[in-house]
Amino acid sequence: MLNSLKLYLGLDLSDTAKDDLLYLLISMAQDTIKGECLITTVPEELNTAVIRIAAKNYNRYKMKSDGLTSQTQGGRSAQFTSELDEDIKRMLIPYKKIRGMNYVL
Known part of the structure; x- marks a missing residue:
């Protein structure tokens, strides 16, 4: 999954400098899915969701703006x-x- 995330982010597959961070983001994405779905393991069919969540969090990390709700700077928002x-x-x-008896959506 690490290589898939690197490809999605446009990172060089041979560059290992960010691997620890990417592994952490993958693990955090899997934890998010487990919590949302109330499951203990993430099925392989949800790898795309894991990669998308991890990539979103990576981009937030790069911008140093975890959870930013709104910002405008020089015409960019x-x-x-x-x-x-x-x-x-x-x-x-x-x-x-x-x-219980309710879906958590």
């Missing part, structure tokens, strides 16, 4: 939320476990 993107949420729906 940035707005982040801590929530998952809607398309990622849709990817997770088939894997969500039921908490």
